[in-house]
Each structure stands twice: as structure tokens, then as C-alpha cells.
Amino acid sequence: MITYQLEHFDDCYPEAQELHLLEQHWEEVALHKNEIPLKGDEDAYREMDANGALQIVTVREDGRLVGYKIHLIKTHLHYCTTLMAFSDMYYLTPSVRVKPRIAHRMFKVAEEELFKRGVVKVIETTKIHASQQRFLEFEGYEPAELVLTKILKG
């Protein structure tokens, strides 16, 4: 059985750690691993969760955590009357990624819950080297900005 549900940070984070999901995710998509180690700011997540500024949708297969879709919810600095959701990260383990419509359902549930909370616009992102652009466009997202990064070296 696969289900999709809202969870609070402290309800799913220990299991994500135990299953090494965050490390797997990081290994798969992160850039600049030598310069930037993985170290999540747990207190910041907890604070956002407590303030209602975090939405976590988890995917569970037979009780086991196999995926997550996380959004930060806040008004935009330029549009302070409009609630927006900024994608933090999304991940499905390879074992469920190959199954049909799991990713679609995960996004759908997340969007439905964001809509209930009054979110007007979702800012989604994807890595260039592990692009999900085709999937995102299929889900109704439109390319809007290109993000460029640079590691600073003395």
C-alpha cells in the first residue's frame, strides 16, 4: 500500500535519517560536495514547522518512508499580499520512482494541500544535471527563471 500524507518535521525526520534518505538524495543530486557538506538546519526546520511555514508531504509504502516533497510557505518580498510556496526539495527512492504515477500523486497531494492553505503560486526547481523539467512541465509548471551558482575561491 502506498499513501501520501502531511507530516510534521519531527514525525518523519528521524526515519529519514535512519533510512539514510537524505544522504542518498544528496549523493544523487548535490553539486560541490567537497566544498559544501550536507548538514541540515534542524532547528530552522522545526521553527518553520511550528510557525506553519513548512509543508511536508511524505510517501509511505507499507509503512516505510519512501519519499517526500517539502515546501516553504511565505509571502514574497516583492508581493507581500500573495502567499507562495517555495520548493525546498523532493525525492522518491529508486524502488518507487519506477512505479507509475507515484511522483504525479505526490505533487498533486502537495499542491492540493498548499491550495487549501491559500497558496497562489508554487516556485518549483530542478537540477540541470538531473533535470525533471519534462515531468514538471507535464504537471503544469512553466519555465520562468534560470538559476546560476558560483563557488567563491579566494
Next chain:
Amino acid sequence: MKNFFKLCDGINTIPLLLVIQQNPQLWDQNTLRTTHPYTPHSQVHDIWLRFNDTSVLEEKGETGRKEFLDQHESIDYPSFDKLYEARIMTNQLMAQVQGQRLGRVMITKLEPGKKIDAHVDSGDHAAYYERFHIVLQSAPGVIFRAGDEKVYMKTGECWWFQNQVEHEVINNSVSDRLHMIVDIHTGRGFK
């Protein structure tokens, strides 16, 4: 949220869980709720602590069903004495919500991978009593839906919920879901 309201958390459920574990014979001594035709609770195991007096059904058969289902009066079952910790929790909840009358009290178990089918609690009993859930044991992956709202109720929490709208439960966790259901007439109009 309109269909769920968390009253409190931090209830120590370990003493009751321990005595339930020590008395496995108490499960499913009364299966009326879980075996009647089309029951949404067919995958649930129950311990009745307080319930309607089933002797009406036993005496009058099917002709007594309406009388049985409509009556507000519940009686204590022997399990309530055996699970004394449940009585303490129930009395504390009665005091918290200023209950006027205590209805049914049950402990229900939903195993991993099992579900309670979508249904509405209807009839005089559901209209008269408020329904409270004390979560004895749960884990992430248990989904409780009422209407268009879903919650995960954590171990040690106590919730009121609106059982007169369609509701269902899915246990997609790795743990048994054990809830103590307490029906209380408050006369204060939760519904």
C-alpha cells in the same frame, strides 16, 4: 479545522498499554461492531469497556435492534474493571470536558496495512454523544480523514472529532494503531 480538534497531548499511555498487552484474551470478546453485514470496521479488533447492554438483542433478537441502537444508556463491561487505567483516563477526560453523561468506551486496534472503510456515524447515539479519541499507540503513516481534512494523531494525544461526517482510517505505518474511543455527552454543542 472543523472536523478535528486536539484537546491535549502528553498523556502517559504506557500503563494502559502494558495491561492490554498482559490481557490478550480481552480482544474481540464482543464482535457486534466488527462483524455485522457491511460493517466498515471489519478489519478492526475491539475491547468493549462500556457499551449498550447487548442483552436486549439477546432477549428480543432482531426486533430489539432499534431499541438497542437508539438507547443512550451504556453499561460497564468486565474489561473496564480489568483495565483500570482506562477508567482513570476516561474519568480525567470527563472532568476536562465537563461531561454530563458517559456513553460507549472502547479500545480499538487497527493493524498495519489495514483500514476502516469510509462511513458516517449516524443515528441518535452519534447525535447525542461527542466522540473523543485518546491515542494509546500510533506511528507516522496512520491517516485519519474526516470530510476533506486529514490528521495524524500522535501517541498520547486526545482529540475530538466530528463523526457525523464521512470518515475513514488507513494504517500505512509499521505499528498497530490503538485508540481508546470515549463517547461523552457534554451538552455544550461541539457539533
